[in-house]
Amino acid sequence: MKQSTINVLRQIRDAKRPAVLATRLADGRESIIDPEQPDGLGPAALDAVRTDRSGPVEIDGEEWFLQVFNPPLRMLIIGGVHIAQHLNTMARQAGYDVTVIDPRAAFASTERFPGTTLNHQWPDAAMAELTPDHRTAVVALTHDPKIDDPAIHAALESNAFYVGALGSRRTHAGRRERLQAADVDPALLDRIHAPIGLDIGARSPAEIALSIVAEVTQVLRRGGAR
């Protein structure tokens, strides 16, 4: 592997774009493929990026290894609450680039979230700016419909692979009614994971954060539209 290859891969990562590194097993010859610029390895590279799966391929009788470098997973947390502090740490360990969105600066503060990207806009503005994609999870934790609802609304209409919201079944029933009244397609409402997190009997903020990371992981790795 060439050092210059690593530099180019890091530039592509900084631009938040996907790349595929192709390495010929026989002699180590390598090239970086832009999955959007088709060439001999293009179709295989595009497929690898879409499924986020690296692997060997045979092209013209030669074996190449295609390694996918997808942009990092992202998690947008709505609400700088206590659970969010634990979720921030755990999600970062699991490889997520975390942004905490909360118009209440006292909640989303650097003291509470050191080193984390904070966004103090109202969630509809923040979501329009951050454009959740197929590598993004959106987690609404404020318990305040004024803040959670617009975020969930935007998330449901995005490509986010996971949308979850804190609250009991009763809270969620109320939320569904409000969102439906706001003209959200009822089919989209089924995408919301609520009550949020895998059912592991979590009680403390850290345990709830753990159940959320577990559920997000399950949806990421196994799919699991609800």
Place this chain on the structure above:
Amino acid sequence: MATDTSTHAVVLAEDDDLAILGTASQWLESGRNVAIARVIQTWGSSPRPVGSILAVDDRMHMIGSVSGGCVESAVVQEAQGVMAGDAPRVLEFGVTNEVAWSVGLACGGTIRILVEPLTAEAR
């Protein structure tokens, strides 16, 4: 860290593939020989997925992983030969492999690993 010697491998925890390669690149900059090992194929159960990266330098420093620890030492040995030369090598570990007696995968799977030198200039 200050007491580290070349006979003891240091394992740093880092999960991001590009961060591992970035560290490997820094090692090269500081004048060490470096090899990159990557899981290119797996059969059956395996501890680390395809694409997992382990970087090794000539002082036996490691970052990243290609298994749950069962084949790392064998890969590190191979890497010493690879980083000195030019040609990549493809290693295979598994229960059907003779090597399995010493460094087989406890999980019963088989993995193929590409080990290649990290080079500063175009080859």
